[in-house]
Amino acid sequence: MRTIIAAAAILVLALLPVAAPWLQFVLTLAIAKGFAxxxxxVLLRAGLISIGHAMFFAxxxxxxxxxxxxxxxxxxxxxxxSVLAGALVGVVAGSFxxxxxxxxxxxxxxxxxxxxxxxxxxLYGVTGGTDGMPVPVPAVFxxxxxxxAFKNVLFYLSLGLMVLVGLAVQRYLNSPLGHALSAVxxxxxxxxxxxxxxxxxxxxxYVVSAALAGLGGALAGFAIGRVVPDFAFWTASGHLxxxxxxxxxxxxxxxxxxxxxxxxxxxxxxxxxDSWNLIVGMTLIIVIMFMPQxxxxxxxxxxxxxx
Amino acid sequence: MLNAIIPLLLDSLASxxxxxxxxxxxxxxxxxxxxxxxxxxxxxxxxxYVAASICLFIASRQLNPYLxxxxxxxxxxxxxxxxxxxxxxxxxxxxxxxxxxVQILITxxxxxxxxxxQRVIFGVQSFYEDAPMRLLGTTSIGGVVYLNYQILLVGMAxxxxxxxxxxxxxxxxxxxxxxxxxxxxxxxxxxxxxxxxFILALSLGVFLAALGGALATPTSGIAPGLGxxxxxxxxxxxxxxxxxxxEGAALASLIVGLARVxxxxxxxSLDAVAPYAAMLVVLLIRPYGLxxxxxxxxx
Numbered sequence: 115m116r117t118i119i120a121a122a123a124i125l126v127l128a129l130l131p132v133a134a135p136w137l138q139f140v141l142t143l144a145i146a147k148g149f150a151x152x153x154x155x156v157l158l159r160a161g162l163i164s165i166g167h168a169m170f171f172a173x174x175x176x177x178x179x180x181x182x183x184x185x186x187x188x189x190x191x192x193x194x195x196s197v198l199a200g201a202l203v204g205v206v207a208g209s210f211x212x213x214x215x216x217x218x219x220x221x222x223x224x225x226x227x228x229x230x231x232x233x234x235x236x237l238y239g240v241t242g243g244t245d246g247m248p249v250p251v252p253a254v255f256x257x258x259x260x261x262x263a264f265k266n267v268l269f270y271l272s273l274g275l276m277v278l279v280g281l282a283v284q285r286y287l288n289s290p291l292g293h294a295l296s297a298v299x300x301x302x303x304x305x306x307x308x309x310x311x312x313x314x315x316x317x318x319x320y321v322v323s324a325a326l327a328g329l330g331g332a333l334a335g336f337a338i339g340r341v342v343p344d345f346a347f348w349t350a351s352g353h354l355x356x357x358x359x360x361x362x363x364x365x366x367x368x369x370x371x372x373x374x375x376x377x378x379x380x381x382x383x384x385x386x387x388d389s390w391n392l393i394v395g396m397t398l399i400i401v402i403m404f405m406p407q408x409x410x411x412x413x414x415x416x417x418x419x420x421x
Numbered sequence: 422m423l424n425a426i427i428p429l430l431l432d433s434l435a436s437x438x439x440x441x442x443x444x445x446x447x448x449x450x451x452x453x454x455x456x457x458x459x460x461x462x463x464x465x466x467x468x469x470y471v472a473a474s475i476c477l478f479i480a481s482r483q484l485n486p487y488l489x490x491x492x493x494x495x496x497x498x499x500x501x502x503x504x505x506x507x508x509x510x511x512x513x514x515x516x517x518x519x520x521x522x523v524q525i526l527i528t529x530x531x532x533x534x535x536x537x538x539q540r541v542i543f544g545v546q547s548f549y550e551d552a553p554m555r556l557l558g559t560t561s562i563g564g565v566v567y568l569n570y571q572i573l574l575v576g577m578a579x580x581x582x583x584x585x586x587x588x589x590x591x592x593x594x595x596x597x598x599x600x601x602x603x604x605x606x607x608x609x610x611x612x613x614x615x616x617x618x619f620i621l622a623l624s625l626g627v628f629l630a631a632l633g634g635a636l637a638t639p640t641s642g643i644a645p646g647l648g649x650x651x652x653x654x655x656x657x658x659x660x661x662x663x664x665x666x667x668e669g670a671a672l673a674s675l676i677v678g679l680a681r682v683x684x685x686x687x688x689x690s691l692d693a694v695a696p697y698a699a700m701l702v703v704l705l706i707r708p709y710g711l712x713x714x715x716x717x718x719x720x
Contacts, residue, residue, distance in 0.1 A: 158522060161520065161522075163521060163522040163525060165525070210705065213708075214708055216521050217457060217521050217664070218704070218708050218709070220521065220525065221656065221660045221700075221704065222701075222704055222705075222708075224653065224656065225657065225660070225697050225700045225701045225704060226701060228653055228657075228697040229694060229697045229698055229701055232691075232693040232694040232697060233694055235693065236690045236691060236692075236693055236694060237690065238690070347649070348649070348652075348653050349649055352459070352529045352532075355522070355525075355526060355529075356526065356529065356530075359522070359526055388540070389537040389538075389540060389541055390537075391533040391534070391536060391537040392533070392534050392537035392538065392541075394530075394533055395529075395530040395531065395532070395533030395534035395537070396530070396534060398526060398527075398529070398530035398533070399512070399527060399530040399531070399534075402523060402526055402527055402530070403515065403527075
């Protein structure tokens with residue numbers, strides 16, 4: 115039953131841009147942010163809140179820009195290499211960050227990401243400073259496409275990746291390794307008694323979440339065509355946590371539902387008012403107060419994980 | 422050599438004073454309410470907007486320009502009186518005992534709301550009124566001309582440290598606050614009205630933030646985005662000092678101020694990196710901050 119609903123939802127998503135072409139950009143960006151929020155949600159399972167995951171989002175987007183500048187012009191290669199770059203940053207940062215818990219984990223992630231942000235904004239000669247860097251239209255398997263055609267390919271690629279990567283992450287979360295994350299949240303010491311190395315469980319989760327954020331960043335870079343330091347600003351990280359909690363951290367669909375909801379709310383709100391953050395802030399507070407399991411929690415009968 | 426060091430030190434002190442106002446309120450609120458208020462930076466900028474508006478009004482009516490000093494203080498009191506109880510009763514009270522993620526997100530929601538409200542009320546143009554700064558004139562120290570206003574800022578920061586010390590150690594309210602910080606349940610069970618303490622503590626935190634914003638406007642003006650920048654800087658300082666440590670926040674402000682000014686002198690392109698780099702280094706060596714400790718937490 116749930117498979118049918120999911121398939122129907124994806125079919126609707128796939129057909130929406132045919133009916134309303136302006137939605138294509140919005141949906142591509144929503145899926146990209148959904149990946150990053152999914153990364154945040156993986157860590158939230160272990161009770162770790164990262165206000166710094168926009169760094170991995172930005173790192174991969176910058177990765178694409180740098181690789182393109184170096185002459186690499188193939189979509190698949192760019193995606194794989196830039197996600198690897200995001201994951202590599204995740205290994206380095208994660209190896210010392212997973213020692214910390216609660217508010218200290220949040221703060222250190224913030225510190226690392228703000229160093230990254232400030233460097234991107236200030237090293238004008240390397241990153242173009244606040245002007246950012248262009249992300250050119252790449253070739254798709256050797257075929258050079260015009261911009262509209264490429265955006266089509268990008269949307270359906272994102273949609274496909276959402277299904278494939280989503281299933282993979284679902285498997286990971288349902289594996290013993292994934293269940294260990296919730297165990298870290300509820301009783302870390304018991305896990306140690308059982309002989310499970312908590313740091314390894316968390317480091318794997320951290321790298322997975324960095325790679326997911328990186329995938330989202332690379333897709334967003336292609337969709338927007340430019341990467342700027344603001345990708346990594348702390349408010350962007352806050353928005354990613356917001357999306358994860360809005361959707362519901364219980365399962366994979368939550369992150370994408372949250373991202374879709376927020377992007378659609380955004381494009382709806384900007385047509386009436388400039389103050390869309392006002393609406394988002396209020397929505398966030400209401401959701402957290404009255405729906406601790408997020409929007410996805412409304413659709414699941416089983417008790418979903420909540421904060 | 423001396424000619425280079427004196428202005429450098431004075432610049433660092435003045436820069437540290439402004440950062441301190443933003444950070445000390447955050448750290449105070451955290452130690453009493455155990456909530457990290459992500460909207461703290463917005464209250465700083467609201468203080469600045471209100472102060473600048475009143476100062477501009479004074480200037481436009483050609484009232485006595487010295488009134489603008491009173492305006493700086495008055496605006497901080499107003500912002501604290503309105504937002505302190507409102508935020509505690511309306512929002513933060515609901516998050517006590519919930520996870521950090523909930524607390525951070527609720528106050529992040531408040532941050533988004535306040536940032537947009539400012540945009541709606543004060544517009545997107547920057548506010549600048551330097552009457553208080555011009556009135557005080559300049560002093561020449563070691564052959565370098567220096568703004569008296571910046572010396573006033575440093576003096577005010579010292580007053581805040583001493584005032585908070587006196588409040589906590591030598592008043593009845595201070596003892597009540599200490600009791601609540603040390604053991605919330607015990608304090609409640611012996612009849613301390615913790616709700617009232619929380620409202621007072623948050624209002625005091627808001628007051629310090631708004632005062633910082635008000636005092637900052639004559640030197641640098643105020644523009645959209647200041648709230649977000651201040652928040653993360655206050656966060657860095659509070660973390661370096663050890664969350665909940667007032668003297669720690671003072672020392673951390675000095676470190677960050679010095680780091681920033683040194684960066685401006687030595688590598689201007691890296692001035693924005695300096696505070697966060699300092700935070701990273703300190704937290705990696707001492708994750709609980711300079712004055713923080715793992716088990717016992719004092720105010």
